[in-house]
Amino acid sequence: MERTGEEEAHRPVPLPPVQELAGRQGAGDDVPARYVARRAHDDADATAAAAPVPVIDLGRLCQPATTASGEGSAADEAGRLRSALQSWGLFLVTNHGVEASLMDAVIEASREFFRQPLEEKQKHTNLIDGKHFQLEGYGNDRVSSEDQVLDWCDRLYLKVEPQEERNLALWPTCLRDVLHEFTKECTRVKDRLLPEMAKLLELDDDYFVNQLGDKADTHARFNYYPPCPRPDLAFGLKPHSDASFISLLVVDDSVGGLQVLRDGAWYDVPARPHTLLINLGDQMEIMSDGIFKSPVHRVVTNAEKERLSVVLFYSVDPEREIQPAAKLIDENHPPLYKKVKVKEYVAGLYEHFSQGKMVIETAKIYDTSMYVENLQYVKC
């Protein structure tokens, strides 16, 4: 869409990276007003309990079906997976086949990137000509208004699949090879998981894989959360659900911060070394007609320590439309979600996120927003 002169005039000025801001702040300082997302001490969840999210052994889950049941069997693991998908929408995966050294390397490469001087990082900026925002690259998320509440986080966002659409000019040398390897390995994990999820819904094993399409797109997001002088006021990432189909994460195992919302309460998501974290996205919630959940989650900040995470967002071909799987619908199970075009849905995420709203509400046939508690952050 063309910009009008008026829009140009009102376009917000690019912001300094949070890492620079954090470097200038002293301990005990306040954060700038634009990062204040909640009132100090009004958060009953300041001492969130650890979420007892299921841990799935992928090797066991995928072992050839036998009649065996009970502890340690594939059926037992599938039962745990079902409960993970229907209740939390996220789970930890062990025995996934991704080398521990590769997981360490991806976090280390990310740390190396963010430790570089600003001029180096700016070579991968997400601002064209220093002003027009594009999704890919290094910087903040899109800032579309002066009163948007900002996150205490810098990020590097890169398209990794389809491979021929990689914009390698934006890929820092320090993480090029490691990102390529990591994506390859995570894609294998995703391809092993999706048939198991389809089976749980009695869909064809390849249903979800086929839904992704040949032109499915995958983006990597490297999140860097600098220490924040006021964790009680600012979020690393505001509450949101992922617009993806499924997201695979490797998170800093030395610093917590990710929290998930369940039944109106926030829980800390535990981080275990060399475990992958899987988070379902909205596209999966829509296709499973709400049987599988795309969880609302957020990241809280830490006063002393930096934190890193690397996320791979797997998404359906943007040119496709998605809707609840026909096999799940009958007169007793009406569709709860509308048909949506993936490209438009994903674009809607950023618009909604910047306003503290959930894009999934736009896909629901019945308005359930009044039941979604505790989502809004406050503008003070």
Ligand SMILES: O=C(O)CCC(=O)C(=O)O
């Ligand atoms: O940093 C994390 O643990 C979560 C990041 C996240 O939710 C996201 O990038 O969408």
Ligand SMILES: [Fe+2]
């Ligand atoms: Fe997320």
